[in-house]
Amino acid sequence: MLSIKKYAAIDIGSNAVRLLIANIIEEKDKEPRFRKSSLVRVPIRLGADVFLNQEISEYNKNRMADTMLAFNLIMKSHNVVKYKACATSAMREANNGEEVVDLVLKNSGVQIDIIDGEEEAAIIAATDLHSFLDDTKTYLYVDVGGGSTEFTVIHLGKNVASRSFKVGTVRLLNDIVNKETWDELQLWIKENTREYEKVDLVGSGGNINKIFKLSGKRMGKPLTYFYLTSFYNMLHTYSYEQRITELDLNQDRADVIIPATRIYLSAMKWSGAKDIYVPKIGLADGIVKSIYFDTVSSHTQLK
Known part of the structure; x- marks a missing residue:
């Protein structure tokens, strides 16, 4: 019996924001297979704000909210069942990182987790x-x-x-x-x-x-x-x-x-x-595998 599920990973980096959608193919008595289905990349460059001014600008806050809304719609179009959005270095160091998380959740329904370097390394280790x-x-x-x-x-x-x-x-x-x-x-x-x-x-x-x-x-x-x-x-x-x-x-x-x-x-x-x-391979690949094997701190059912 063949089962195919779609999971998504959102990688919010200092240079760009990425949405990876992957098919997880399950067959009886076989290891699951992970195949990339779609990749969208938006060059918001949060680091240019944070590393110089310690916070994310209003302009890029709004771009983040718009991008996450678009990502949510793309995930729904693909029938994604689970996703995880991870923010790394720039969001970790931004004085208003949590404010951006709240804005994105309110405007798009996407829940962002700001992860530390240790969790980032653990997720990357979950790749192939x-x-x-x-x-x-x-x-x-x-x-x-x-x-x-x-x-x-x-x-x-x-x-x-x-x-x-x-x-x-x-x-x-x-x-x-x-x-x-x-x-x-x-x-x-x-x-x-x-x-x-x-x-x-x-x-x-x-x-x-x-x-x-x-x-x-x-x-x-x-x-x-x-x-x-x-x-x-x-x-x-x-x-x-x-x-x-x-x-x-x-x-x-x-x-x-x-x-x-x-x-x-x-x-x-x-x-x-x-x-x-x-x-x-990179962080987004690791996020997908971590969702599947339930090795990350949290992940989200797409509503």
Whole structure:
């Protein structure tokens, strides 16, 4: 007997807000399968407000309310039965984050949970990441966001160290990541990878996904440190406008892709990694699986 349910994940990040709708296919005596059905992305860039002014502007509060109303209608159109909306770094740090949560609930009926870094890392760990990895190897998993980057050392299939740092693309664009934070990150990576003879990077986030797509590599094949360095240097030769017109980048991707690449390259350098694998999974994928397996603090029935 075949059963198909639709779950949705809303990922409210510092650079963009995403709605992922997934089909969960259940068959007797088989593991459930998770298939992406629809993905909508809106570049609200909450971090540009919060990291400079400590609160979300009236303009972006209203954009959030409108976006969540649209997401609610899309979920209903898809017959979604359960969803979870998670807000991360920008909403965590906004003085008026709870005010935005209340406004969104009132205007759209969507309940947003502002999650801490620990829950964010736990949700990401619920993804299919381990199915892409070789359990005989050591990896440094790097999930780059607009406000923060999550790092996890995975050795022989097990997470052995994890930490979130306030080093994100929107923060770097606004030049608000100090040297002390970079030094602390460098020290953490070196201390937690030095005992391993060989470390590979695993990268997640919209920017590394775009870089991988532009490379033309086949899924499962890594990007090399040399390639990423060359790409980073090439990006600097293009103006912002040229990155949009010649590299076919969205306008909200054309600026953050440079600091994102810098974060991945720094992590590779400090861990000694020569390759970076890009499985194209992230927080939204983890939210869907966490709803299904009931491992998150809460989720919501769509009304």
